Amino acid sequence: MGSVNIPRLDLDTYINGTAEQRKLFSDEIGKAFNETGFVTITNHGLSKELIDKLYQQVKALFSLPEDVKLKYEKAELAGQRGYTSKGKETAKGFKVPDLKEFWQIGQTVTDGDPVKNEYPDNLIVEELPDFNTTTREVYQKLEAAGTHLLRAIAIYLGLPENYFDDKVHNGNSILRTLHYFPILDPDALPADAVRAGAHEDINLITLLIGASADGLELLTREGNWFPVKAHGEDVVVNVGDMLQRLTNNKLKSTTHRVVNPPREEMKNSRYSVPFFLHPKSEMDLTSLRSCIDAEHPKLYSDMTAGEYLDERLREIGLKK
Ligand SMILES: O=C(O)CCC(=O)C(=O)O
Numbered sequence: 001m002g003s004v005n006i007p008r009l010d011l012d013t014y015i016n017g018t019a020e021q022r023k024l025f026s027d028e029i030g031k032a033f034n035e036t037g038f039v040t041i042t043n044h045g046l047s048k049e050l051i052d053k054l055y056q057q058v059k060a061l062f063s064l065p066e067d068v069k070l071k072y073e074k075a076e077l078a079g080q081r082g083y084t085s086k087g088k089e090t091a092k093g094f095k096v097p098d099l100k101e102f103w104q105i106g107q108t109v110t111d112g113d114p115v116k117n118e119y120p121d122n123l124i125v126e127e128l129p130d131f132n133t134t135t136r137e138v139y140q141k142l143e144a145a146g147t148h149l150l151r152a153i154a155i156y157l158g159l160p161e162n163y164f165d166d167k168v169h170n171g172n173s174i175l176r177t178l179h180y181f182p183i184l185d186p187d188a189l190p191a192d193a194v195r196a197g198a199h200e201d202i203n204l205i206t207l208l209i210g211a212s213a214d215g216l217e218l219l220t221r222e223g224n225w226f227p228v229k230a231h232g233e234d235v236v237v238n239v240g241d242m243l244q245r246l247t248n249n250k251l252k253s254t255t256h257r258v259v260n261p262p263r264e265e266m267k268n269s270r271y272s273v274p275f276f277l278h279p280k281s282e283m284d285l286t287s288l289r290s291c292i293d294a295e296h297p298k299l300y301s302d303m304t305a306g307e308y309l310d311e312r313l314r315e316i317g318l319k320k
């Protein structure tokens, strides 16, 4: 199968490290994002207690009765806030929907903020007050960790360290809590039904908190699927299509999927919580001049993040 470079990096060595440590961190994340598009991160600012509390709340949410969950599914929100029931999201190019249900939490900004009217309000789970507060805390911590990671990436790209700061400040990021539900009769499934079909993420970078079971795999350049394993509370970070577009493919938005477990484990749930770090919709995704040359001709048309997101949500069936 060959080996895959998914380095385990300590974010604290970037935030509080010496000039040398910071440079090393930025070189390592850049190199991994150039090769496989994935790293795992320690010292990301989320304690084990917070992660445990998060998963406890996520399990409680999906254990609510179906009719309660459906109260929070609103077609006009296109899955971007609140609940999305089973069978709604289909990976681009797939015919059968993923075997999952999810809940999404978006950005909150103060009343006078210029982007206030771009973001629908979050739906509040009345039955689970702690779900709302815990996911908000996790959102803010992952947003902060992601901002540091983008600084390290900016340095790798030869940009000013704070290049992304104002673009992601009050950006359109999404925290998605996911439940891959139990399948009691695997024989009844369509042959090609999977937990999450092969896809690339839409956003700049994704930070994924320790998925509760195996299953996540990435596709190597050679065309092999390779499992992504995270230690305990590590956060897995990968490049999304917006960053790939901005860097004219210098940083790779790697295809990944979540495979079904062995038959006897299909009755077990799997939970995971990715944070999709998005910029504000006005961010220009035109590829950086420094990433275009004779060997790397410009691959993409010029678009803003908002225009690009809209196109992608239609492709996966969330927006009509
Ligand atoms: O559940 C996982 O481990 C990954 C989920 C994922 O790739 C996604 O929701 O985009």
Ligand SMILES: [Fe+2]
Residues within 6 Å of the ligand: 199, 200, 201, 256
């Ligand atoms: Fe993904």
